[in-house]
Amino acid sequence: MALPKPVLESLRRIVGDQHVIDQRHDLVIFERDASIADALPEAVVLPGSRQEVIEVVKLAARHRIPIVPRGAGTGLSGGAITLRGGIALQVTRMRRILEIDPHTRTATVEPGVVNKDLQAAAGRHGLFYAPDPSSQAACTIGGNVAENSGGPHCLYYGVTSNHVLGAEAVFADGTVAWVGGDAPDRLGLDLLGLLVGSEGTLATITRVKVKLLPVPEAVVTLMAAFPTIETASQAVSDVIGHQIVPAALEMMDQVTIGAVEAAYHAGYPTDAGAVLLVDIDGLTEGCDELADAIRGLLDRNEAFNVRRAADAAERDLLWAGRKGAIGALGRIRPNYYLHDGVVPRTRLPMVLHRVSEIGREYDLPVANVFHAGDGNLHPNILFDLRDKAALERVEEAGEEMLKTVVDAGGTLSGEHGIGIEKNAFMPWIFSPDDLDAMRRVKSVLDPEGLLNPGKIFPDPESSNPRLRARVGLAAEARWW
Amino acid sequence: MVVDGLEPGTVERPASEEELALRLAQAAGDGQAVIPTGGGRLLGMGDPPERFDVALETTGLAEITEQSTADMTVSVQAGVTLERLNAELGRGGQFLPLDPFAAPGHTIGGLVATALSGPLRLRYGTARDFLIGLRVALPDGKLASSGGRVVKNVSGYDLNKLHLGALGSCGVVVAASFKVFPRPLHEVTVASDGGWAEADRALQLKLAPVALELSSRGHLVARLAGSESAVKRTAAELGWEQADPGFWADHAARLSDHWARISVPPGALREVLAQLPAAADWWAAPGVGVAHWFDARDAETVSLGRRAAEAAGGSLVLLAAPPALKRQVGAWGTPPPTVEIMRRLRDAFDPGRAISPGRYMV
Numbered sequence A: 001m002a003l004p005k006p007v008l009e010s011l012r013r014i015v016g017d018q019h020v021i022d023q024r025h026d027l028v029i030f031e032r033d034a035s036i037a038d039a040l041p042e043a044v045v046l047p048g049s050r051q052e053v054i055e056v057v058k059l060a061a062r063h064r065i066p067i068v069p070r071g072a073g074t075g076l077s078g079g080a081i082t083l084r085g086g087i088a089l090q091v092t093r094m095r096r097i098l099e100i101d102p103h104t105r106t107a108t109v110e111p112g113v114v115n116k117d118l119q120a121a122a123g124r125h126g127l128f129y130a131p132d133p134s135s136q137a138a139c140t141i142g143g144n145v146a147e148n149s150g151g152p153h154c155l156y157y158g159v160t161s162n163h164v165l166g167a168e169a170v171f172a173d174g175t176v177a178w179v180g181g182d183a184p185d186r187l188g189l190d191l192l193g194l195l196v197g198s199e200g201t202l203a204t205i206t207r208v209k210v211k212l213l214p215v216p217e218a219v220v221t222l223m224a225a226f227p228t229i230e231t232a233s234q235a236v237s238d239v240i241g242h243q244i245v246p247a248a249l250e251m252m253d254q255v256t257i258g259a260v261e262a263a264y265h266a267g268y269p270t271d272a273g274a275v276l277l278v279d280i281d282g283l284t285e286g287c288d289e290l291a292d293a294i295r296g297l298l299d300r301n302e303a304f305n306v307r308r309a310a311d312a313a314e315r316d317l318l319w320a321g322r323k324g325a326i327g328a329l330g331r332i333r334p335n336y337y338l339h340d341g342v343v344p345r346t347r348l349p350m351v352l353h354r355v356s357e358i359g360r361e362y363d364l365p366v367a368n369v370f371h372a373g374d375g376n377l378h379p380n381i382l383f384d385l386r387d388k389a390a391l392e393r394v395e396e397a398g399e400e401m402l403k404t405v406v407d408a409g410g411t412l413s414g415e416h417g418i419g420i421e422k423n424a425f426m427p428w429i430f431s432p433d434d435l436d437a438m439r440r441v442k443s444v445l446d447p448e449g450l451l452n453p454g455k456i457f458p459d460p461e462s463s464n465p466r467l468r469a470r471v472g473l474a475a476e477a478r479w480w
Numbered sequence B: 001m002v003v004d005g006l007e008p009g010t011v012e013r014p015a016s017e018e019e020l021a022l023r024l025a026q027a028a029g030d031g032q033a034v035i036p037t038g039g040g041r042l043l044g045m046g047d048p049p050e051r052f053d054v055a056l057e058t059t060g061l062a063e064i065t066e067q068s069t070a071d072m073t074v075s076v077q078a079g080v081t082l083e084r085l086n087a088e089l090g091r092g093g094q095f096l097p098l099d100p101f102a103a104p105g106h107t108i109g110g111l112v113a114t115a116l117s118g119p120l121r122l123r124y125g126t127a128r129d130f131l132i133g134l135r136v137a138l139p140d141g142k143l144a145s146s147g148g149r150v151v152k153n154v155s156g157y158d159l160n161k162l163h164l165g166a167l168g169s170c171g172v173v174v175a176a177s178f179k180v181f182p183r184p185l186h187e188v189t190v191a192s193d194g195g196w197a198e199a200d201r202a203l204q205l206k207l208a209p210v211a212l213e214l215s216s217r218g219h220l221v222a223r224l225a226g227s228e229s230a231v232k233r234t235a236a237e238l239g240w241e242q243a244d245p246g247f248w249a250d251h252a253a254r255l256s257d258h259w260a261r262i263s264v265p266p267g268a269l270r271e272v273l274a275q276l277p278a279a280a281d282w283w284a285a286p287g288v289g290v291a292h293w294f295d296a297r298d299a300e301t302v303s304l305g306r307r308a309a310e311a312a313g314g315s316l317v318l319l320a321a322p323p324a325l326k327r328q329v330g331a332w333g334t335p336p337p338t339v340e341i342m343r344r345l346r347d348a349f350d351p352g353r354a355i356s357p358g359r360y361m362v
Helices: A005-015 A024-031 A048-063 A115-123 A143-147 A191-195 A229-241 A254-264 A284-299 A312-323 A323-329 A345-361 A387-409 A425-427 A432-445 B019-030 B083-092 B108-114 B157-162 B197-203 B228-238 B247-252 B265-273 B301-311 B323-329 B341-347
Strands: A042-046 A067-070 A089-092 A097-101 A105-108 A165-169 A176-180 A204-209 A220-228 A248-253 A275-284 A305-307 A335-338 A366-370 A379-383 B011-012 B034-037 B054-057 B065-066 B073-077 B129-137 B143-147 B172-179 B188-194 B209-214 B220-226 B259-263 B283-287 B290-293 B315-320
Touching: A005 A042, A005 A048, A005 A387, A024 A042, A048 A067, A048 A089, A048 A165, A048 A204, A067 A143, A097 A115, A097 A305, A105 A115, A115 A143, A115 B259, A143 A204, A176 A191, A176 A204, A191 A229, A191 A345, A191 B157, A191 B265, A204 B301, A220 A229, A220 A284, A220 A312, A229 A248, A229 A275, A229 A284, A229 A345, A248 A254, A248 A312, A254 A275, A254 A323, A254 A366, A275 A284, A275 A312, A284 A305, A284 B228, A312 A323, A323 A366, A323 A379, A335 A387, A335 A425, A345 A379, A345 B259, A379 A387, A387 A425, A425 A432, A432 B143, A432 B157, A432 B341, B019 B034, B019 B054, B019 B129, B034 B108, B034 B172, B065 B083, B073 B083, B073 B108, B083 B108, B108 B172, B129 B157, B143 B157, B188 B228, B188 B247, B197 B209, B197 B220, B220 B228, B220 B247, B259 B265, B259 B301, B265 B283, B265 B290, B265 B301, B301 B315, B301 B323
Parallel strands: A042 A089, A067 A089, B011 B054, B034 B054
Antiparallel strands: A097 A105, A105 A204, A165 A176, A165 A204, A220 A275, A220 A305, A248 A275, A248 A366, A335 A379, A366 A379, B065 B073, B073 B172, B129 B143, B129 B172, B188 B220, B209 B220, B209 B283, B259 B290, B259 B315, B283 B290
């Protein structure tokens, strides 16, 4: 499929010749994100300004062409996949940090700004931006807003929606408006709250204003090893159960530890069944007290090799292993299928136990690396996409894991989004009336259904829950 | 049950969420105007209703349906009062960090519908930051849930936020789930008469107060919380005198029958308040950008205050006022440019304007 010539010409007029991609060999670069799905866009358009976004959106509306906003393509739920073709609206040229105001502790950025670049810029003022997804070296603020991204330190600090003050939104008809703003108690319905996490299905974001926080005076990082994933999860439950909410509380299982150690030499004991990483921050005095209390609770659950990072370098190394964990899993199998369910924290030991059983039943290696303090699981099912028979097992195992999460009172996704990966399962957690209420919002903001179509809601064009039945997969795209 | 001088024809007190949804649908089907009420603490919010046929009391929905101390979450029906919920959570050493004015007696449903918050917002944010699930009754009789019972959730649209502060205009809140917080290990209240300059200094501390309130007379009260050693160090750095922690309950009881909330970017608050009459009685939260003005009596000064607030990018909302004053100046002020989208959203949920017609901005 290709867009009609006059449309392509108009797009080129709007953004400039070199910023429209329509040749197949170039388009394949944009057919994927960090999920296992793929679909070819008909064109990739790289606007350089809000005005160009508006004009592209208006043109697409006139010709009824789907628009899928896209940042760095690091999303894990297929949010940036052009399921129905159309235009991939690649915002990475819009990457200016427009303002950092140390007095109001805010930053205004374009959507293509990389999370880590914002962190670095804020850091020069003694400030930081709290959401820290593991892909932060690549992922964009626009993508973070679209997915309502989290990260390890969201345990204490909250997710993206807690830190976005306002956004400039281009709606489906090309009108543009700021939603939210600096002042508290905004008048009227909370459109900003609806847009954050709406996965590009309600509007395209062209500017974002975020809150920054002062860098804490002290940070203590603890690493503790445990004989089993069950003992580690019990330790997590005990910490939270004792009303302690550290800045971050992350877990890695044995499979992950092995891969991470080989890649990063972060110093995790490879004979451990699980490793916990704990960050505590605040005033020097409070940190020490809290660290001692947490240490006591870890010890009670058979922790061994408990280590406190001696300096920033050691802390960075311990965290590098965690942040790079998913990449390191490539040493075991070339592909992963990663779920993102969240359960009430007390159900973690039971759910993790069941997750590893499912892995065994389907004969698939599973690596767990996740936000334990939030009850936010990340089981990575490891496989090789070239092995077509494996894929069926991978999807079935993933579905069973999600079912376990939902049966435990949990939800389908904590921070990665629903996209096309879990939309078929939405009826597990939402009744037809619940989904109908959400569809009312969609029909108001995108009546023609042109913004990122086929996402979040069960796909009316396919009742098959299997990704491989609904979308291309990288294997077919001859990436191998 | 009087709202701006109007009395309802009937008062309903459904005993279940389903019954409430049914009664709402019946009334809406009959073209009646329904005003949902909880503790009745903030019935003065909004413009005078166009009509008032049925008062739909949520106080029959009074169960704390699920409380898990170890999960740090709670699910509660709309009619439970904040005091009852916090007494229950207190047994596990936890609390819901909402401390609105016009207390006690707020129901959870009312707090969600009005998005009311208090001084603790400085540290904990508002319900927007810890509301994790919601169930609302829609005028077509459906019960729609959003979110869930977990602390992190991006499954589907965040309709929690659509309903929070919407004064019921997109549906009547029947139940909510929250992330709850551990009570601070240690806490002290300190006070000063240092006015804005001292307020600024307190906000720049490494461990900022969890609440900081400044009166129109320049009196400052701060609440410091955390581990004992951290609080001690901060109190020493601040150097204010110890004060009675009972202040906070008295403070939360403040209300007026002609009061307004001014919400502006924090840096603009001082200048905006300077536009009010010199004798104005207000309490401000300088770190948040909110002030409650307790003697917003006449159209001229309210309009003046509102102009200043709006020029600073904020708002002035009447929380209660005589209907005549509300009709003169409006409860809400200048609508945002996106008001048309908001109107269409309301149409999608309450096309017949069955819920509180005329009260909300759309």
